[in-house]
Amino acid sequence: MVLADLGNQISSALANMSNSTIINEETIDTLLKEVGNALSRADVSLKLIIQMRKNIKEQLKLDAMAAGLNKRRIIKKVVFDELIKLLDPGVAPWKPTKGKSNIIMFVGLQGAGKTTSVTKLASFYKRKGWATAMVCADTFRAGAFDQLKHNATKAKIPFYGSDTDRDPVAVAKKGVDIFKKDGAEIIIVDTSGRHKQEEELFKEMKEIETVVKPDNVIFVMDSSIGQAAFDQATAFKNSVSVGSVIITKMDGNSKGGGAISAVAATKSPIIFIGTGEHIPDLDLFDASSFVSKLLGMGDVKGMMNM
């Protein structure tokens, strides 16, 4: 995972600042520019970067009043806090309830990794002892039914889908009803990939949401996504009630800034990251431990001792 690079770049920008003797408007601007570049290289939305730089500057103005406090320490803390704010929407992640059917619906752009992550998540809950099932409501993509069916067989998880019924709403409803009756505790519904420019497909997604009544909608996003992330994620959020985010393909070389944009757009926490193509390649995500890792614990401690 390369998000750590971002942490390194930011840490070194902060270190450079410590070495320069005077701290004035100019040093702060240089620092903010370097932090901004690091975030930009990681694909964080430019809007967010500008906002963050503004926030930091305002914070610093306020804190500058506090007499006797070490300026460098304050600057570091403000930068760290703003970073944490970007990754942590301050909402507790949704948790399934025992003894009922919890319905989870997956949505996202084409090829983001929904179908793969559906199986990974189902398998995660199965390992934890939940009665789990999967429904394929992607009746559009060629081979989608077979893809989830193969995965279901591999993971030994019950599965519903149809290779003749072309109506995703009907298939979703039927599958969910069947597994509810069976007493499944976790029912995960996979849907087709779509994007905001296709109104019809967004309407279809809402219809599926209406009939399956999900307890949680998970937005899946590819970690390599660039500046389009924010607008696309916002459109999904505005259309269905997204409650969580999964970021996929973190085993690649991308710095995952799209993740930050998705959190900002959906105001939903990242719950898992995908780290490979195999079923166990799913890691739990915790924003605060992630950020401290990102910035290196040493730095946080060092900051406190200054």
Next chain:
Amino acid sequence: FMKYFQTLTGSRTIDNNDLEPILQKLKSHLTSKNVALDIAEKLVDSVGQSLQGKKLSTFQGVNSVVKQAMEEAVTRILTPKKTIDILRDVQAVRGTRPYTIVFSGVNGVGKSTNLAKICYWLTAHGYKVMMAACDTFRSGAIEQLKTHAERLNVEVFERGYGKDAASIAGEAIDYARATNHDVVLIDTTGRMQNNEPLMRALSKLVNQNTIDLVLFVGEALVGNDGVDQLVKFDKSLSLLADSTQTKVRTIDGIILTKFDTIDDKVGAAISMVYSTGHPIIFLGTGQNYTDLKRMNVKVVVKSLLN
């Protein structure tokens, strides 16, 4: 008064102080359009250098001079140095052997779907086309290809899952020759550019067989990672090239997919072409067979700079 008049329009030389803020703004603009940061920096630097010390003609502002220079630069980048005419090349070998095309790229970008679109296009031009199912890894990949083949009424050569892709490609080409196919379209497994064993396997597939055209399929959604993807795919094709080979194997051209999902954030096109010089042969603009377009350089440049 004269002095004021001069700064507004006069024929004076451009100096750094005029240029710097405009270039910085332009860099941010390019980044917001999803050009990778490093590429945006290089572009802006080269435009800045080309204008250094140049005389402004009467009634010309620095702003418009910079914009024009940038427009020329990106137009030059996007205009292919060598054109790849697939129809001509297919025609040239027709009757002697099948023309072979490999579709490569990272996971989920649209390799298989755009292979099917190319199949539709070649079939419409009267060629006898065959698909080779060399993604023997991802669940449902073979069924996906079979579904397209059935709809397009062409043959698929497949040997099931888990087999060596390079040898299946070889068998497929032999089969195509024996059955008088004009073209073989070879689907491959998606792989991350930093996954060395998988990159080696791709190199083997390409170098062990007679491949006429290696296409890199990338998505317009990709951010800074797009450059790394393309550069690494380009390089790794020569990993297993035999030392007696006179020509180093590289990617021949790019298909840039999901162009319908990005509005005016067209920067990935620039990043990809700039970093390797390979031409964009087609844009993928949707999920239907006809959603395969030639890139209109003017339109792309306009979206980029507006």
